[in-house]
Amino acid sequence: MKLIVGLGNPGKTYDKTKHNIGFEVIDELSSRWNAPLLQSKFKGAFATVHRNGEKIILLKPLTYMNLSGESIRPLMDYYDIPLDDLLVIYDDLDLPTGSLRLRQKGSAGGHNGIKSTIAHMGTQNFNRIRMGISRPPQGMKVPDYVLSKFSNEEWPAIKEAVYKSADACEKWLDKPFLEVMNEFNRSE
Numbered sequence: 001m002k003l004i005v006g007l008g009n010p011g012k013t014y015d016k017t018k019h020n021i022g023f024e025v026i027d028e029l030s031s032r033w034n035a036p037l038l039q040s041k042f043k044g045a046f047a048t049v050h051r052n053g054e055k056i057i058l059l060k061p062l063t064y065m066n067l068s069g070e071s072i073r074p075l076m077d078y079y080d081i082p083l084d085d086l087l088v089i090y091d092d093l094d095l096p097t098g099s100l101r102l103r104q105k106g107s108a109g110g111h112n113g114i115k116s117t118i119a120h121m122g123t124q125n126f127n128r129i130r131m132g133i134s135r136p137p138q139g140m141k142v143p144d145y146v147l148s149k150f151s152n153e154e155w156p157a158i159k160e161a162v163y164k165s166a167d168a169c170e171k172w173l174d175k176p177f178l179e180v181m182n183e184f185n186r187s188e
Contacts, residue, residue: 019146044071069120095132098157102181
C-alpha cells in the first residue's frame with residue numbers, strides 16, 4: 001500500500017495559491033484515476049484506489065499547512081503504511097517556478113508543512129516531490145507570497161509541473177522511488 005500526500009490549505013480562499021500546489025497534484029491524480037476524495041477521516045480528505053494490483057491512498061490533509069503531520073501520521077498508523085511507501089508533494093521557494101526536485105530525505109528547509117510532517121514521522125527520511133514556486137519579489141513577505149495565486153504568466157509552467165509530478169507518482173507505482181527520482185531529476 002502506498003500513500004501519496006499533497007500539502008496545502010483547505011477552503012476556497014486558498015484554492016490555486018502557490019502553497020496549494022501539492023493539492024493540485026492530488027486533484028490531477030484523482031481526475032486521472034477517477035477517484036474523488038470522498039472519504040473524510042484522519043483530519044483529511046482521501047480516496048483509496050487500486051492501481052497495478054496495489055492499494056493507493058491519495059490524501060489532502062485538511063489541518064492547514066502547519067499541522068499536516070497531524071493528518072498523515074494517524075492515517076499511516078491506521079493502515080500500517082511503511083515510511084518507504086509515503087510520498088509527500090509540496091511547494092518550494094528555493095526552486096524556479098515550475099521545476100521539480102525529487103528527494104528521499106532532507107530537512108524542512110523552512111517549510112512548515114514539512115516541519116510538521118518530520119515532527120510527526122520522527123524522521124526526515126521520506127520520499128518527496130518539491131515543486132518550485134520561486135522566491136517572492138523584493139519587499140513581499142513570504143507568507144503573503146505563498147498564499148497568493150499564480151499569475152497568468154506562471155500557469156503554463158505550473159500546469160506542466162503538476163502533470164509531471166503526477167507522472168512521477170504513477171511511475172512510482174511500477175519502479176523504486178530512487179529510479180523515478182533519477183529519471184525525473186535528470187529531465188529537469
